Amino acid sequence: MSARWLGERVPRLEDTKLLTGRALFTDDVDLPGMLHAAFLRSDDAHGVLRSVDVEAARRRPGVVAVWTAADLGEYWKPGPALVPPPPIAGLVFNSATQVPLAREKVRHVGEPLALVVAVSRYVAEDALDDIVVDVEPLLAVTDLEAALAPGAPRVHEALGGNVAARARQSKGDYAAARGRAHKVIARRFRYDRGAAAAIENRGVVAAWDAKTEELTVWDTTQAPIPIRNGLAAMLGLGESQVRVVAPFIGGGFGPKIMMFYPEEVLIPWAAMRLGRPVKWIEDRQENFYATTQERLQIHDAELAVAKDGTILGVKDRFLFDTGAYDPYGLTIPINSQCTLLGPYAVPNYDSEFTAVFTNRPIVTPVRGAGRQHGVFVMERLLDLAAKELGMDRVEIRRRNFLPPDAFPHDHQILFQDFAPLTYDSGDYGPAMDRAVDAIGYERFLREEQPALRRAGRHVGLGIVSYIEGTGIGPYEGARVTIEPSGSVRVATGVGTQGQGHFTTFAQLVSDVLGMDPSKVQVITGDTREFGWGTGTFASRGAVVAGNAVHEAAIRVRKKVLKLASEVLGVDAGELFLECGSVHVKGAPERSLRLGDLARKANPLRGGVAPGTEPGLEATAYFGPERGNAANGVHAMIVEVDPETCEVRIRRYVVVHDCGTVINPTVVEGQVQGGVAMGIGNAFYEQLVWDENGQLMNASFMDYLLPTALDVPAVEMRHTVTPSPLNPLGAKGVGEAGAIPAAAAFAQAVEDALEGEIEVLEIPLSPNRLFDLLGSRSRP
Amino acid sequence: MIVQGEYTFPGTREAIWELLLDPAVIARTMPGTEEMVRVAPDRYEGRMRVGVGAITAAEFTVSVQLADVVPPERYTMQIDGRGRFGFTRGTAQVRLAADGAGTVMRFEADLQVGGKIAAVGQRLLDSVSKLMTRQGLESLSKEVNRRLASADPGSRSPNPGSLP
Numbered sequence: 024m025s026a027r028w029l030g031e032r033v034p035r036l037e038d039t040k041l042l043t044g045r046a047l048f049t050d051d052v053d054l055p056g057m058l059h060a061a062f063l064r065s066d067d068a069h070g071v072l073r074s075v076d077v078e079a080a081r082r083r084p085g086v087v088a089v090w091t092a093a094d095l096g097e098y099w100k101p102g103p104a105l106v107p108p109p110p111i112a113g114l115v116f117n118s119a120t121q122v123p124l125a126r127e128k129v130r131h132v133g134e135p136l137a138l139v140v141a142v143s144r145y146v147a148e149d150a151l152d153d154i155v156v157d158v159e160p161l162l163a164v165t166d167l168e169a170a171l172a173p174g175a176p177r178v179h180e181a182l183g184g185n186v187a188a189r190a191r192q193s194k195g196d197y198a199a200a201r202g203r204a205h206k207v208i209a210r211r212f213r214y215d216r217g218a219a220a221a222i223e224n225r226g227v228v229a230a231w232d233a234k235t236e237e238l239t240v241w242d243t244t245q246a247p248i249p250i251r252n253g254l255a256a257m258l259g260l261g262e263s264q265v266r267v268v269a270p271f272i273g274g275g276f277g278p279k280i281m282m283f284y285p286e287e288v289l290i291p292w293a294a295m296r297l298g299r300p301v302k303w304i305e306d307r308q309e310n311f312y313a314t315t316q317e318r319l320q321i322h323d324a325e326l327a328v329a330k331d332g333t334i335l336g337v338k339d340r341f342l343f344d345t346g347a348y349d350p351y352g353l354t355i356p357i358n359s360q361c362t363l364l365g366p367y368a369v370p371n372y373d374s375e376f377t378a379v380f381t382n383r384p385i386v387t388p389v390r391g392a393g394r395q396h397g398v399f400v401m402e403r404l405l406d407l408a409a410k411e412l413g414m415d416r417v418e419i420r421r422r423n424f425l426p427p428d429a430f431p432h433d434h435q436i437l438f439q440d441f442a443p444l445t446y447d448s449g450d451y452g453p454a455m456d457r458a459v460d461a462i463g464y465e466r467f468l469r470e471e472q473p474a475l476r477r478a479g480r481h482v483g484l485g486i487v488s489y490i491e492g493t494g495i496g497p498y499e500g501a502r503v504t505i506e507p508s509g510s511v512r513v514a515t516g517v518g519t520q521g522q523g524h525f526t527t528f529a530q531l532v533s534d535v536l537g538m539d540p541s542k543v544q545v546i547t548g549d550t551r552e553f554g555w556g557t558g559t560f561a562s563r564g565a566v567v568a569g570n571a572v573h574e575a576a577i578r579v580r581k582k583v584l585k586l587a588s589e590v591l592g593v594d595a596g597e598l599f600l601e602c603g604s605v606h607v608k609g610a611p612e613r614s615l616r617l618g619d620l621a622r623k624a625n626p627l628r629g630g631v632a633p634g635t636e637p638g639l640e641a642t643a644y645f646g647p648e649r650g651n652a653a654n655g656v657h658a659m660i661v662e663v664d665p666e667t668c669e670v671r672i673r674r675y676v677v678v679h680d681c682g683t684v685i686n687p688t689v690v691e692g693q694v695q696g697g698v699a700m701g702i703g704n705a706f707y708e709q710l711v712w713d714e715n716g717q718l719m720n721a722s723f724m725d726y727l728l729p730t731a732l733d734v735p736a737v738e739m740r741h742t743v744t745p746s747p748l749n750p751l752g753a754k755g756v757g758e759a760g761a762i763p764a765a766a767a768f769a770q771a772v773e774d775a776l777e778g779e780i781e782v783l784e785i786p787l788s789p790n791r792l793f794d795l796l797g798s799r800s801r802p
Numbered sequence: 803m804i805v806q807g808e809y810t811f812p813g814t815r816e817a818i819w820e821l822l823l824d825p826a827v828i829a830r831t832m833p834g835t836e837e838m839v840r841v842a843p844d845r846y847e848g849r850m851r852v853g854v855g856a857i858t859a860a861e862f863t864v865s866v867q868l869a870d871v872v873p874p875e876r877y878t879m880q881i882d883g884r885g886r887f888g889f890t891r892g893t894a895q896v897r898l899a900a901d902g903a904g905t906v907m908r909f910e911a912d913l914q915v916g917g918k919i920a921a922v923g924q925r926l927l928d929s930v931s932k933l934m935t936r937q938g939l940e941s942l943s944k945e946v947n948r949r950l951a952s953a954d955p956g957s958r959s960p961n962p963g964s965l966p
Contacts, residue, residue: 066888066917152886308921715914721921
């Protein structure tokens, strides 16, 4: 097998479709007789739901059906607990999952109260105005610390309080380490995240075919197979009766995971009840409070260091806002807890988090999934320690990097996949060296910055390291088929939201079967095409599905060689695959097109040997024993205008190690997009809630996304330490760009302002920076 | 949201008291009020239409329940407005004090705003509420002057009313 395509910059094969408007998105699905749905949502964050009167709405011409919780009968059930809590000793976990329509109580703004189905969306929305809701307001739970006080109002009465979970993970003896420390750096950090703000909002179209007794659901989900399985169970159908299609999706970033959102559960049910297709497309405002998001964590953390900067230990106590329900378990805070350790040797660690129910929408992973919170805390502590010790900030990091011979390195705590947090491979020093070199660290500090400062300019540099746990199990699968036409079809279960799967998976097959990637047709996210797997999350597509695709292609290749050796009468070892044909070494004119071979593999007459499988097709599965540890360094140079507090990013360098690179263009696109989200998180985006649980900026007028003017072109470098955990040696890259950006930004802004301020919170904004500067003497 | 202030009207406390509780006057003077009916001695119901930023005409059904009524000194209003664009609710206290020939009205409202109007109009709520308050007070003051003028057709009030 040649490695002609692996690692090549193959242009993205899906882009022709995407850029010419020929890609099917959920909202493109338009079926005869289709009805349209709209949801009435709670304006109150917390209250007793006394009544929902829908009589007038039912009478409106064009309205086909209106349902409240009371009308759902036995179909009304809280959603599934999606991610069980990990087996951490002493763990407290209170499960409360979202309901399809609120009854008795509303728990966050935007919680659905009624579903209207009508002949058009216009009529459906007008009918929402006809509904009279009576809510008796209750005090809202919005402050994480106040929520834990005795006597605080409860989001869920049945629970003893607002604690959703509490988990402590530790190793070594932090107290003893602290006693030996030369310095202990202790601070309170606040890290708020935000909305995923995908270009495409959510949407569901469902159609029930009474003749075939099949339900088809087009759904903007990252995980079509779990959704199919769940819907089948809820609706009393066999899994094979339900087909879930996740067509092209305009950005997932986490919230489109297998949430079993109320809309996702109710639209298929409504379509079956009505015997007509039903469509619901989320509008942007709904997206701000009906789609999950990520929010605040408050960390009280301390770092114990020796005089030479060696980390002796870290202690962290943090609060995590899980929102009104916690269906996604503890993935985010465990990611924060684990990712805090970074690429460093931390011999003593004591971390405990408390997840808190609040009267705000549900929190589930958004690109990074809590990892950035952990990275921010650790990187800031190291910056502060370096300052206290009079050390160079790069040097304190280098001093604490795990050495290249430390792998596999067991951190002795559990990761989100329930496996021990064990780094598979890595080499952190060279990554830092490359970043230092690329950003011109020494020269900047020695020459450029002093010169700029003399000229009255406030320019600073930030440089931080991080680890991203990626590529977790359980498994994915793929089926590779050579068609009689000679083209190859690859079907896999993961959904795709722009990652380049159509290109990278094709490249993996191309090398094995000796053909051009453009001849490989990849199908993702259609449960009829492939029905086993979990979905796209945790930067796992290339690792888990990629290896399954690769293995399936290898199995097909074996079938090709076996059949070709029979047909051509030569030993399989004498054959090679190239340009879509099998050739005989030394006699390339003796060849067979793969399409012709596929036809021969499916004979119409005559006998076949016992055990023969028809066709040139194979299915394979891959499940890693645990996740990988991708790593990298982000370095940036910013300029701050102390008058307006505007921050301009002058340069942004990323050195990234995601193991084997399948397609550098795709990797760089992922990193660039991630950095854009990271910059948004650092300086632009914040969901602002008032003390009553009202979201005060639910539009892009007030919720600021970074624009092309705010996001620089990232200068990218790769280092490669292949993962030993999978045959391709791949690690994930999907979330990497978003994870350390805010930590680098904070350091750079501090540096630009010559240490006038300490940045202990994210997001910053011009206003916040102005306030911070106002509390000190202005530079 | 806290809305507070004071305003000096010409006229006695009794006269101002009567005006403030007259549903017809409220309907005429409160910006956006389309209808206001006194359904009980201590209860008003009506409709309002207000614009906040991108929401150009949000219609609310409004109820005002009076409490702690001590004529002509003070009263408390329990305000509850709701509509398709959200809700506003809270309490407002009004106090009247004699000030020479005029009357000083001091008011303080603590209002919760929710739903779409909070979600997309938050940036402007403060300025809109200030604007509405000022407009309301000014038209109320005109109403006072008109009544004073009709009561005494020979003279106009020397004090047209003013915000401090």
